[in-house]
Each structure stands twice: as structure tokens, then as C-alpha cells.
Amino acid sequence: MSTQLQNRPTSSGNRDCGSPEHGMHRRLFLEGSLAAGAASMGSFAGLFSAQAIADEVKKQGKKCILLWLCGAPSQFETWDPKPGTETAGPFAAIPTAMPGVHVSELMPQCASILDKLAIIRSMKTEPSEHFQGIDVLTRGDAPRPPFTRPILGSVVAQQLGQLDSPVPQFVLLDPCPEGNEFKAFKGGNWAGWLGAEYGPVRAGGEYSIPNILRPESIDEADHADREALRRFLSRKFENDQSSAAAAGYNAAFARVKGLMSCAPLFDIERLPADDRYRYGPGAFAQHALLARHLIENGSTFVMVANGMPWDNHVFQHEMHQMLVPELDNVIYQLVNDLSERGMLDDTLVIAMGEFGRTPWLNDARGRDHYAKAWSLAMAGGGIRGGVVHGATDERGFDVTTDPVDNRELFATIFTTLGIDPAAEYDLGDLPTFHRVEGDAKPISTLLNAG
Amino acid sequence: MPSPSRSVSSLILRLAVLVAVTTVSLACGRQAAAMEGSPQTTAVQPSDNRGTPPASNAELAAAIDRLLEEGWAAADVQAADAISDEVFLRRVFLDLAGRIPSTAEREDFLSDSREDRRLLLIDRLLASDDHAKRMADLFDVLLMGRGSGRTMRERHEHGWRQWLQTQFHDNRPWNQMAEAMLLARPATAADNAATWFLYERNNDHQQIAEAVAPAFFGFRIECAQCHDSMTAAEVEQAHYWGLVAFFNRGKNEMTDQGPRIVESAVGGFSEFADIEGTSSPNLLKFLDVDVVDEARPAADEEQQESDELYQAAFRDGEPRQPVFSRRERFVEDVLRDHPRLAQAMANRLWAVLMGRGLVHPYDEMDSAHTIEHPEILQLLTDDFRQHGYDIRRTLRAIASSQAYQRSSRKPAGVDDPATFAWYLERPLTAEQFTSSLRVALYGAGEMPRELTSAVRQAMPDVLPDESVTTIAEPLFLSNGPDLQALLQEVSEGDHPLAAMAALPSTHEAATALFLATLCRMPTAEEVEAVATFLSQSPQSAEISSNDAPPVAKQRLVHAAWAIVTSAEFRFNH
Secondary structure (H helix, E strand, O other), X not given: OOOHHHHOOOOOOOOOOOOHHHHOOHHHHHOOOHHHHHHHHHHHHHHHOHHHHHHHHHHHOOEEEEEEOOOOOOOOOOXXXXXXXXXXXXXXXEEOOOOOOEEEOOOHHHHHXXXXXXXXXXXXXOOOOHHHXXXXXXXXXXXXXXXXXXXXXXXXXXXXXXXXXXXXXEEEEOOOOOOHHHHHHHOOOOOHHHOHHHOOEEEEOOOEOOOOOOOOOOOHHHHHHHHHHHHHHHHHHHHHHOOHHHHHHHHHHHOHHHHHHOHHXXXXXXXXXXXXXXXXXXXXXHHHHHHHHHHHOOOOEEEEOOOOOOOOXXXXXXXXXXXXXXXXHHHHHHHHHHHHOOOHHHEEEEEEOOOEEOOOOOXXXXXXXXXXXXXXXXXXXXXXXXXXXXXXXXXXXXXXXXXXXXXXHHHHHHHHOOOOOOOEOOOXXXXXXXXXXXXXXXXXXXXXXX | OOOHHHHHHHHHHHHHHHHOOOOOOOOOOOHHHHOOOOOOOOEOOOOOOOOOOOOOHHHHHHHHHHHHHHHHHHHOOOOOOEOOHHHXXXXXXXXXXXXXXXXXXXXXXXXXXXXXXXXXXXXHHHOOHHHHHHHHHHHHHHHXXXXXXXXXXXXXXXXXXXXXXXXXXXXXXXXXXXXXXXXOOOOOHHHHHHHHHHHOOOOOHHHHHHHHHHHHHOXXXXXXXXXXXXXXXXXXXHHHHHHHHHHOOEEEEEEOOEEEEEEOOOOOOOEEEOOOOOEEEOOEOOOOOOOEOOOOOOOOOOOOOOHHHEEOOOOXXXXXXXXXXXXXXXXXXXXXXXXXXXXXXXXXXXXXXHOOOOOOOXXXXXXOOEOOOHHHXXXXXXXXXXXXXXXXXXXXXXXXXXXXXEOOOOOOOOOOHHHOOOOOOEEOOHHHHHHHHHHHHHOOOOOOHHHHHHHHHHOOOOOOOOOOOOOHHHHHHHHOHHHHHHHHHHOOOOOHHHHHHOOOOHHHHHHHHHHHHHOOOOOHHHHHHHHHHHHOOOOOOOOOOOOOOOOOHHHHHHHHHHHHOOHHHHEEO
């Protein structure tokens, strides 16, 4: 689909960076100021030594990768095919590793590991427009202005993340800054009432973060020094003014140093060529691999998106024929990799969009928005594999058993990650908000006992 | 190399054109997000002309204050304190002139003891070239969006930027500006570049419709491409396709006179389908205005081009124009005197000065969104209309109100920014940021273009719904090469920063730096912190010998960086 992997633009100066030698100014050695250099070298090395990583990950508990299929994929061409009906479309259904369970023929690899996946075929939610759907399915609830509920990644990073870690705890990998409503949504406030420090670090495009490396014109000591002065002045203003804007601004600055220290983590060219080949050339696939890498190295929540490609109101089948096989491979590789590394039990993988698509085709042979009955998949992180939860009618018009709404979905996600869904937020004089509203219960069939 | 999803969406668009369908993307906006839970005070409706608004500026400002205060009293809200002259100075310079004041301007104002000095300053700023530039910067983005480097260059080359600036300089009535842009038949050479509003959209008539609705009528219409708005009943699918039809006979042509949109007298008839598949003709229909009559050919009938359908150009050398011109009908029958034209602009001007619209977001003024202080919007709308769409008059009234001149410290116990009980902090736009850097550190002359365009990329927002700092911005400020290069450059030559380096003590340099950048006297603690920083040379001992100047230039560069990247510089407050 894309030749970006081969032809990706490179910015000179990014190539040789990340080595300890490069991170230390020569003058520090010459003048005997080795202490500062040694300390940074220590944290550098610590980040990338395999043994240290393994120990860290064990300590840190559960993680999550959200494959955010923005625009909304069709359940019929993925998890809930309706062979032999007018709903079906041109693609067949194929058997899977779970006897009696069929998925679309566009997903042969996932079919082969369905014993590791859980599918919900009975999603039933309210909003059928993108912006509102994205809001509800990433935050867990409908908005209640002027209060902004934090997005899933912010909650998980706040609950499970290591705030003192230099590695960003919540990362959004999205190479495409565009995407209609998703673009507008990305411009909004993600961390909500948790505060800006729980917002995502955004990367993508060149698979690296712009300006993540210190310019050569300033040495490390001066860079740190002037930042200390900036912090002093800026925090003073924040406190004197009780300024919320300054608080968010300063919180973003506070992450600069840590992020700079882990620049190499975001450099996809450092990953084994075999891995990159297995995941495939598309930006979405490469970012899914990067998500795995970030999770292995201490991130808590990585959201992988790619603009809003799934909104196929036109030529649905042709478009899905391109998109679904890539997704199929990405889920397969990700779940297998995590499994091989002994990380699947602690890493929840979710693949979903903001709703599903209509059982019928429109005049442009596209499927339109459909929130009444749709599907999603999860794996790992304590979710039971091989489960198909809920069902739709013969033609996929409506849910027939076990409807699941956004609240129950979020209760399930939080529970399996060890986060109490019923907890109340402590927000001072704001109204009472719960992590999941309405006392929604998790879906017990999806949760591993104990 | 385009990213896959971009290619996918452009593919979708091309496919859509091929099959001539109406459902490309159900591009629905943010509206319903604002609905639930917020009290439905007054849903947005076009304003009519009831009531006689007060005539004088002082009365208008007082009426704004009275209406806000009544609301606060009812809701038991304690508003923030009034601000000092020093705070007012920086704030109003940024909002009206798009930059901070120079130290000389600061001294002038603070030594002015006249009672009406604030109003006098407002007037001086509104009449300044900086104000025209500030408004042009703002409206370039509001009307056209941020463009790529090439787009920005084209806007300059074809005079669009200069046209905007001239309009605001001359305080041209907003309705006249709107007509010049949408009719796009420049009656004089002075309006030549007004055509760029349509021309840049490059014959994409849907894009034109989606720009016209928010720019001149204050609401977004993307949703209605595929269906009547589900949140605001008055926004119908027929309006979307009607608006498209008003412009769909236009075709870009680069003439000797400049960019023109030549209009055909035939074609542009199609049907649009709603979600159920029912087809309707794209009549010349928009909002509550009567459908503009036009003979419609039968389905199997092809319209014939004929010279009789055209008349001579309005001016020599211009393209001929149709006898029945859809664009002209739009301007004369729909746009002219439409209540929303004034209402949308009044709300937007309020947002420019007050940090958010009376309807928020300012470009979603449909019935799904509430007007927070309906009487104020009514007042401003009526006044704006009755006084000839005078932008400066409205800005002047708002800026001279007490509401504008309150502290940015949020009072305890008040959470809703829609109360306007305190001045809402806002990040500087890229243009305000660079212009302020210029005043503080650079002095006269043009700033490096690389810096300007890099800052635009790093700080693209103008009137954002919310102020959110992503990590990209501190990374840009910390490590981006352009700001670095600028600071180096201004430490030499006759730039203000170089002059500070020549001051006799670090304390004086620290004080000068504060005055130049933050437009206020520093506290003793702040002077001490910066002076200490300036005196600590990281260079080895031999350099800081007795011969060395008291202020190390490199340290001053770093201190300047620390201040201009601090929150106090970055925001207007």
C-alpha cells in the first residue's frame, strides 16, 4: 500500500544520534565534568539493555495497545460475516481456530489464532457521527460540558504508568495529521480533568518526533541551565496567576528532558529489519511494531492510528480489501510477538473503531455509519481468548444477544487492566464523576477468572 | 511521499467524482458535543433588529458590563478584579496590535495621567498599521486556514494578504468585504485580490460552500453534505447543495487582470441523495431565504450555450458574465443584509477579544449551541448592523468595557469560562509570538522568514476551542534551530539584546530584559535569579578575568531564551 518504509524522508542529523558518545559534549570530558555525562550515559544505557528492560516491565504491570481504526471498519468484512445473505458482500467467511466460529476471508491470519482473541459481536452504542463516536469510544462516555472526561490512554497512563519514567507513558502514533473529524478531535483536550501531564506524546510521520535532539549549537550543560531558569520563571508565573494554561504549558515542558533521553526508542530504523518486514510496509503496520517496541521499553499505553481511513462511504469492498488484510497481519504479528515474549498476559490489545457500518450498501457501493450492531476484537491483558461474545441477527441488522455499550466495554477494559471501573474521581469542587458511569459491569465471559 | 491514508482519502474523492455520488464522507462536526448537560439558555437564532442599541461607545461598553453583571448576580458569581495599567497595556497591545509594547511605548503610557488614557490607547492602536496587520493575520487564517509555505507565498503574490490588510486599515465595512470576496468581480483595481477567497479553492465548489458558511454565516455545514443536520434542524442538506449550486458555475481563470472566477450561464444542475436514497434537485436555496428562481431543464434535456445568455463584462478586459448570475444572486438575495452576517461577525469579534464566543465554538452558531449571554449578542449584532458593519467600533466597545479589563486570575468557585467573569488566558498566535519577539529582541527590520514559517508550523492555532500544549511545542522551542539562530543573531549588531549585553551590571541587564520581554518591572527575587544566571559563566575561569564584560553575551542569550519561552511570554493574560 505504501512505499513509505523505503522512501521515508530523513532529516540529516537524526542518523547518528542516540549513541552515548553523541549525547555528551566533548568539552565535558575535556574539563573533567564527567559526572553529568556519566549520569546521562547511565540512564541511556539503562533504557536499552535487554535485561533491565525485562525487569522493568515485570515491575510495571499491565499495558495496553489500542489499534484505533478511525473512520469505523465494517463488521461484515472483519469479525461478523453474514455469508449467503444480501448483507454479505463479495467476501466469503472462513473457519477459524475456534470450531464453529467464522470470520471474513480477509482475515486468515487472525482466524488461525482466534483462540487467543476475544471478539465482541454485539457492540451497540449511541452516536453515529464520527466526532461524537470518537468521543464516546475513546473516553468511555458522552460529553458533559464544560467538563472533559480524560481519554482511555490518559486514564491508563495515570493509573498504571510510571510518572517518573523518562519514557512517555501515553503515546499516540499517528502519521497522518489529517482525517476529517479525527483531525478536529486530535486538536482537542485529551487528558481532560486529569491534567495535561497525562496527555499523549504524539509521534508519527517520519516515525520520529521533530526537534527531539538537542541542537549542536548549544551544549548539554547550557541547555539544562537555561531550562532551569525557564522553569523557575514559568512556574512562578503559574503559581502567582493560578494559571491553568501555564500549568499545561509547564507540564509539557517538564517532559522534554525525559523524552529527549529516549529519542532512540522512536527511531524505527533501529528495529530489526526482519520485524519491519513481517509487519509490512504501511505506516499503520510500522507504527504497530513501534507500539510493541515502546511497550517493551516502558510505555504504558500506545494508541496507533492513521488518520481516518476506514470511513468507506464509497466502494466499501474495494477499500476494505486493501485495509483489512493489513489489519489482519498487524493483529497477528502483534499478538504472536507479545505471546512469544511472555508479555501477552499483561498487555491488552484492542482493535476497534467508533462504530460499525450499515448492513446495506449505498448508491456508491459504500457502507454508511452504523452504531446499532457492530464488532471489535481484543486480546491479552487478562482477556480470555477464543471467546465470541454476543451475536447479531441473520443479516446483522441488530444485536440479538448480550448487547454491549461503551460503558460496559470500558468497565471490561479497566477491570482486566486492574483498574477499578466504579471509582470516583477526586476533583475537588467539580461534580461527581466515576471512571465508568452508571455502575456498568464488566463482561464476565471475557475476563479470565482470577 | 503521501501517507497511505492521505492517498486513500484522495482516492475516495476521485472515485466519488467518477460515480457522481453525494455521500463521500459524513463529515459531521463537533456540534452535539456541546449539547448534553448544558442548560439550553437560548439556542442560536438569527437576530432581528428589535430595540435601539445605545449610540455611544461608552454606553455600549456599559451595557455589556451591565448585562454580564446581571448574569453574575443571578448566578452568585464573584468576578475577577480590575487590572492595572501595566497589565492592561500588554494585553491590549497583543489583542489589538498583535504584539507587545516596546519599552518606550510602555513608559509613554505609564506616565500618561489622563483619565481616559486607556480609551486613548485603544484608539491609537485601532488606527495603527500594526492593527491592520494583526487583523489580516487573524482573518487570513479564519477565512482561508493555515496553508503550506507555497499557499502562503501565493496569497502574498496575488495580493490577498495585502488586500486584507488594506481593508482593515481602512476599516472597510464587513458587509462590503464579504460582498467583494463572494461576488469576486472587482469593480476597481483595489479589490483585485478579493477574488482570491474563491480562487484559492480551485474550482472545488463543495470546499467553497464549506468555507462560506462559517466565514460569513457563523456555522459549519459539512454535516449537511449527506443529511439534514441531526443536531440543528435548520441546517438542511438542501442548504449544503444549494450553497454549492450558487458557486458551481464558476471556473478559475488567470486573466491579464489577475485571478478571476468566470461564471457560466448553463449547467450546474444535479440531484443529491439523502441517506434513505431519496433524490432532490439542488435548488438555489440557503437557510431561511426564499429559493432563488431559475428555469430548470428537464432531466433528458441539455442546456445549450448561447451568447444571448451573457452580457458584456462589468469592466473592460474582464470576462463576460451571465445575464442570470448565480453568484450575483447569492450576494444580492442571500448575503446582503442577512441577519447572520452581522451576528456571526459580532460573535467572532467578541471571541477575538474575550477568548471565546458568546456562542462557542464561534463558528458553530447553530441551534444546537446555546448563546450564553443572548442580550449581549443581540446588542452587539444590532449595533454592528446599524452602524454600517463597523468592525473597529465593535472592537473599541468591547476593549473599553470593564469585562475586558479584568484579571486573568480565575476567581475561586467559578468554573465556567462562559461567564466571562475573568479574562480568559490564551496562547499568542504564531504571528503575535514572532512580532513580540521582534519588538523585544530584534528591533526594526524584517524577521528571518525561516523563523516566521517555523513558528507558524509549531503554533498553528488561532482562536482555539481550548488551550492545549502538546509536547511538540516545547520541543520546538527547546531544540528547533530557528529560534536558536535568531537569539544568536540578535546578540550582535544593533539589536536591543546586544545593547543589554553592554549594560554595566548583570542586575541592570536582568531588569532591561524583563522590561523588554514581559513589559513589567521584575520583582527583586526575579532580578536576583536572572542576574545570578548571567554572572555564572560556564566558561573556564581564565575567560571571566577582570577584563571580561560583566554580562556574558552567551548567558544573556540563554536568559532571553528562558524568558521568551516562559508561560508569561507565551500567553496573553
